[in-house]
Amino acid sequence: MKLRQRAVISGVGLTVLTLFYVGVETIYNANPEKLPGFLKNSMAKAGKEYDGSHISAIRKRLNKSNYTSDDFSPEGGDGKAPGVGKSQLHSSDHRGRGDGIQSWMSSPFLLRINETDSDVDMLLDKLQSFDRRKFDFTKLKTIPYYDYLNTLRKRIKRKGTSLDAFRTFIGSLTTSWERFHKGIHQYHLYNPDESTVDDLLRDIAREPIVDVELKEGGTQLKLIITFSDEGQALFKPMRYPREQETLPNHFYFSDYERHNAEVAAFYLDKVLGFYRVPPTAGRIVNMTRDIKRLADHKLAKTFFISPANNLCFHGSCSYYCDTSHAICGTPDLLESSMAAFLPPEKIAARKTWRNPWKRSYSKHRKAYWEVYDDLCDKVKLKSPYNTGRRLLDLMDTHIFDFLTGNMDRHHYETFKDFGNDTFHLHLDNGRSFGKWRQDEMSILAPIFQCCKIRYSTFMKLAKYYVGPEKLSSLLKASTTRDKIFPVLIENQLIALDRRVIKILKEISICVENGNDIMDVIEDDHF
Template sequence: MKMKFVLLIFLIYFAVMVWILYFSLQLSLFVTPVSKHEESQPIYFRKEFSEAGHDLQGSATLRPGMVMLLSLYAHLPSVTEKYSSISKYLIHFIEKMKKDITVRGVAKDPWELAREWATPNSLVPETAPGLGDILAALSTAPIVSAAPAVGGSQFKIILWLEGKQKVVLAPKIHSLDSILIGKNRGGDRHNGEIVAFHLGRLLGLQMTPIAVGRKVSLKREILPVATQRLAETFSKNKNGDTCFYGICRYCKPQWRVCAVQDTLSCAVIMWLPEHLSILEIDHPWRDNKKNVLARWEYDENYCQEVLVGDQGGKILDIIDVSVLDYIIQNTDRHNAVYIAGEPDSSFVPIDNGKSFGDPHTDYTDMLAPVLQCCRIRQATYERLVLLSGGGMSLALQELLALDPVAPVLTPAHLRATDRRVTHLLAALSACSVKKGGWHNVLF
């Protein structure tokens, strides 16, 4: 009896080993060996360059739609060497930008000037005397009323400033040096809105909403003019500081935001004027929230479908905004926003808060529109070249130092913007080879 039992155990063990061997052989048929050189490269199917929810087979999920990323890394060394120093034209360019911000007394009525500027293709002109007055008003004008931004997922407040100007207030939720691992983690970052505005100007994207930092007193400026619904979310912490948590999908008492010594740093984003209503539609390269790959992730030729679709005529706008999003790592661009009733409207990049989460990680799958379409406005490309070689961090550092809540970015995040500019130039270099020359890439 004992002998039969031992034999049975042996047969089971043997069967299990045969099954494991068979499964291993079958699996090897679908796995391409990786050379030592390839193993050292940050290639497209590694986990740090894709959303965790899309890693259907762990960190080695193959996304055929992103195969062009391999050519990006192939071009990266030569592009890094080519654009290794700051352009001699950059300082003059930065000084022009700074002049628009620092000169005061140009506009008698800043709100009216902003309304006059606003068209379906530009919120702020390339040269913008009077911008300093608008930014100053946004950061200092008395607050007349405050209400929760109901219906959204993030903690934001709707303010009316003296002079009947509507704005969105995004409070500082995370410290500047907080590192948020993964896409769309944590609350919106107030500094992302401020940086996006200045970056939009640097890149020539004139539809980026005007945004500036502001230090507010919750006790003296917000609570006295708050609606009852908003006021009910106010409380005191153990240090006696005023706190609030607002009303939104993820707003909860345990995640309240507190002033420090009666002061809270925020971003104030100017509401679009009444004559410009927005139209929101699905972004062609939005992430699929379900546990399946989106079309662009598995179809390298997906751009051809977009070009013949409803947004085909907007492809250069979409590319421009994807450049902005990649530099700030805004991983939550799920809608494309245009001006309603204006077929020739430019893309309006609103909601830039899911940015600057991790200065050490670059989600290169965000380059899908650039790599799959291989086209970009020549003006945008020329701005990237101008801001290369460390120029982007220098320009942003100079402009952001003038903001009321400076510092706005940590040195690590500033350095990351330089790295991402190089990635973009490498991607476009790869495109020039793929398309047979720059004349087929620059428009």
């Protein structure tokens, strides 16, 4: 009896489902707008074409538990509850960026098929017609990139100054570390025309290691390395092979840091002409000679031999420092990054600033700017972003992070000696270059919410676009002498060129939406 009842129930259920599907399909073919959103999307995924699938979602009011407050949220500003915001999100434009992330899972080589974009071409034509003296892209294509970079640097008329401790210094500086520290300037971390950085990179990669110390704090293992000439560097070990992407289900704050990302970020910053990342070089260390032999008892006791007969250790930190997250050599050789230390605090004190576009670092909450698009209006009214170069520096930082795929820029630092009229230090880039198939468009939120970019930065991006040198080829060439070359694999380099186009497309949307060209592409002569 029970079996017969089950058969009857199953038959009835199947009949109901069949009739339901036929009814839905009939309505969809006649008038898809009558269907609920989830059914329209389901039918579209099943092979039906639906033209209205990208309608912007209605943004709900959120209470304190739904977004992360900061100095620029309603709680930190005028105390008023937020409204729904602007009537139209920038991302809902007819050429919008989608819902924050654009995936290129089908093929990593899409950019090689089409290296131009019609919207970017229209933007460059419009700018050239607007002011050919400032936007002569025909001439720009004929100028070698580094010659053009020097031309842009010569536009900086401000003389600037050095760190107070070195301003009246008299004496000889014998090591590359000392010369690097003395050369720190109000407008750049180092002068690319001098040999100091090349000398420093060579010393980082070759100088004998005489001391190893665990760096306190942080979720992952870092070591302070001291060299025979008393220079110091921050050591980050190889965790991933270059080909391994960040797992799609991992949050940005739970991913391993990559040693090659630190090296690539330095060279990319140098190619871009920012000069804001401390000199960083790759180095292959012998774990037995360079680390275990010099380790104190606390670090030494974490070494062990793995089942594969490789030497491993895990050190001590707050998160990824145990046997299941060990760092292993082959058998005891290990790739690493070594980032030169900045001068100590007593010589060059630094101020830490909260990034207004900081993420929530929560699995459940979104940051204010991820829900509302009016954060820029608040930021521009507050110090230090209401005067000087700092807002444009923030745009540079997010462009840099978008190119590298770094979602972890929660704070940034500046040197106190230079006040607010100085650059942002681009420190801690280990969570970069984790995904080459995917472009995290939300990193560009300051760009499309403020509709602003520095003129010199825009022209560099335009130069990469018009060629003949692409950003990928320039970066690859700059890393050829590094000890861990190739620093990036080909797919990661291809992603850089694709992301250049994405940034330029955002600027084209800003201009097309009626914003004044000179307000969008602001020339502050930096």
